[in-house]
Amino acid sequence: MSAQPIRRWDRETALLAWLTTCVSILSFLFYLRQGEILLYGDAVAHINIARRVFDSRTPGLLQLGTVWLPLPHLLMMPFLLSNWMWKTGVGGSIPSMAAYIFGTVGTFRLVRGVLGSASQSSPIIGFTAWLAAIIYAANPNLIYLQATAMTEPLYLALFIWAVVYFSEFVQECGKPPWDKPTKDALLPASSALVKCGICLAAACLTRYDGWFLAVAMCVAALAAALRAKPSGRTLIRRITKFVLLAAAAPVLWLAYNAVVYRNPLEFANGPYSAKAIEQRMPGAFHPGSHDLRTAFSYFLKSAELNLAAEGWQKLWILLALAGVIAGLARRQFRGQRWPLLLLWVPVPFYALSVAYSGVPIFMPVWWPFSYYNVRYGLELLPAFAVFVALAVYFAAGLMRRRAFRLSAAAAAVIFVGASYGSIWSAPICLGEARINSRARIAVERELADYIKALPPDSMLLMYLGDHVGALQQAGIPLRRAINEGNHRTWKQPDDPDGLWERTLANPSRYADFVIAFEGDAVFTGVQKQGLTPLAVIRASGAPKATIYRTRAPAR
Numbered sequence: 001m002s003a004q005p006i007r008r009w010d011r012e013t014a015l016l017a018w019l020t021t022c023v024s025i026l027s028f029l030f031y032l033r034q035g036e037i038l039l040y041g042d043a044v045a046h047i048n049i050a051r052r053v054f055d056s057r058t059p060g061l062l063q064l065g066t067v068w069l070p071l072p073h074l075l076m077m078p079f080l081l082s083n084w085m086w087k088t089g090v091g092g093s094i095p096s097m098a099a100y101i102f103g104t105v106g107t108f109r110l111v112r113g114v115l116g117s118a119s120q121s122s123p124i125i126g127f128t129a130w131l132a133a134i135i136y137a138a139n140p141n142l143i144y145l146q147a148t149a150m151t152e153p154l155y156l157a158l159f160i161w162a163v164v165y166f167s168e169f170v171q172e173c174g175k176p177p178w179d180k181p182t183k184d185a186l187l188p189a190s191s192a193l194v195k196c197g198i199c200l201a202a203a204c205l206t207r208y209d210g211w212f213l214a215v216a217m218c219v220a221a222l223a224a225a226l227r228a229k230p231s232g233r234t235l236i237r238r239i240t241k242f243v244l245l246a247a248a249a250p251v252l253w254l255a256y257n258a259v260v261y262r263n264p265l266e267f268a269n270g271p272y273s274a275k276a277i278e279q280r281m282p283g284a285f286h287p288g289s290h291d292l293r294t295a296f297s298y299f300l301k302s303a304e305l306n307l308a309a310e311g312w313q314k315l316w317i318l319l320a321l322a323g324v325i326a327g328l329a330r331r332q333f334r335g336q337r338w339p340l341l342l343l344w345v346p347v348p349f350y351a352l353s354v355a356y357s358g359v360p361i362f363m364p365v366w367w368p369f370s371y372y373n374v375r376y377g378l379e380l381l382p383a384f385a386v387f388v389a390l391a392v393y394f395a396a397g398l399m400r401r402r403a404f405r406l407s408a409a410a411a412a413v414i415f416v417g418a419s420y421g422s423i424w425s426a427p428i429c430l431g432e433a434r435i436n437s438r439a440r441i442a443v444e445r446e447l448a449d450y451i452k453a454l455p456p457d458s459m460l461l462m463y464l465g466d467h468v469g470a471l472q473q474a475g476i477p478l479r480r481a482i483n484e485g486n487h488r489t490w491k492q493p494d495d496p497d498g499l500w501e502r503t504l505a506n507p508s509r510y511a512d513f514v515i516a517f518e519g520d521a522v523f524t525g526v527q528k529q530g531l532t533p534l535a536v537i538r539a540s541g542a543p544k545a546t547i548y549r550t551r552a553p554a555r
Helices: 011-033 041-052 071-080 083-088 090-115 123-137 140-145 152-173 183-204 209-227 232-261 274-279 292-305 310-328 331-344 346-356 374-397 402-421 428-452 469-474 499-505 521-525
Strands: 460-462 513-517 532-537 545-549
Touching (some): 011 123, 041 428, 083 469, 090 123, 090 140, 090 331, 140 428, 152 183, 152 209, 152 374, 183 209, 310 374, 310 402, 331 374, 374 402, 428 469
Antiparallel strands (some): 513 545
């Protein structure tokens, strides 16, 4: 019997979206009131990259930089036109909150879509879809991150919807009309494939995870085309368009880097890349470096820490594996539901990144017993949400008595509640943000107080890469600070005529005050200038900040 049309939007979906919106807004207001939406240094950086596109001595799209992909910053920009939304960080949170809602709805649609058939209205299918959505939306770490300007919630939403549309494409390919394909019969599959390509392109402009996902999905699309009855030239042409659409974003970014930085791989091997940063740290070494097995273990452990406390973690792994194995044992899963396996794509991507791309993951439970990039484990949340829910679905399917099915459903809800309850008071992503931000926030808060006392029309010279949050806290427009972004990046290896370089060489000509952090480019550049120090700011764990006057005060 053929599958019925997948329901796109109904009361259940609307209810889920409404509930998720309430969770998103309430949690955001809680963290905003606690002053915790700007704890991550990366969140502050994302907000100010977007802001400097229009608030800079040299405004324009080139201010988007090279290492971080541009879509999150472009989505934040309209909200950051408001000084209040910029200063508080609210403008950076809005895209993440919207993505959180879309990601939850996408998880629900994905599960209900792959299980929906002639018995689509079955209560167990509805429960399974709700369970997957709840596992995703109720995760304490995701709830915190969606209140910030971090890019994980946006990427997860695009990732999920790419899998949703790809799954629908595969289901359309397996329908009986494909025995005699017509132009009208191709439309649903073609539409789903185009939507998948758009989501992939957006994901590729959000995080580099998307590039790996795009390759995996292009291979999967080709496999689906070869399995279709018949494969046909028409379907192959549509697959070709899909591949071109998925490749467009990476090609665009490579071209941007080639034109602007004279190096198409500037984001990967330039001075701000992960590898370059690691190489600048003497004796730097991270677990899993050139060791794929250890890298895999660290990534999987970070995923466990994002799901539950120690006593519950292995149960998540076992249930997810049970969902995978039970699915693969069923012919229908192998035929049309196999796209769900794409949810595990983050595993090889992050294992390879940790092993060979200079991307460390530090956790408090394993050496070196600290916090760094633990949030990467959250990329497996969609996989756990879907396959744990499927494990419950398949287990319930083996039970004939309704009472047993209800018991299985209740046990699943209790398990998820207990797991999340074990980390609710201290989500590891929030812990990571708190611990790693202490020194930075302390020095930026004191510096912001000092900057606010300076004359309102004064010009500053400051390296913004590490402590732009001081200007944000003080509400000082970025155009009042000459910084490393005020030069012509296409002039390689340097630009002696750039505003940044000219000001470093002669601060008193262009700036009224210099803010130098020990070890940064400004600190190095002004050592021979004989400037008058006005104040020195020290905070434990942070480099010393010195404020210099470049010109004698007017009398």
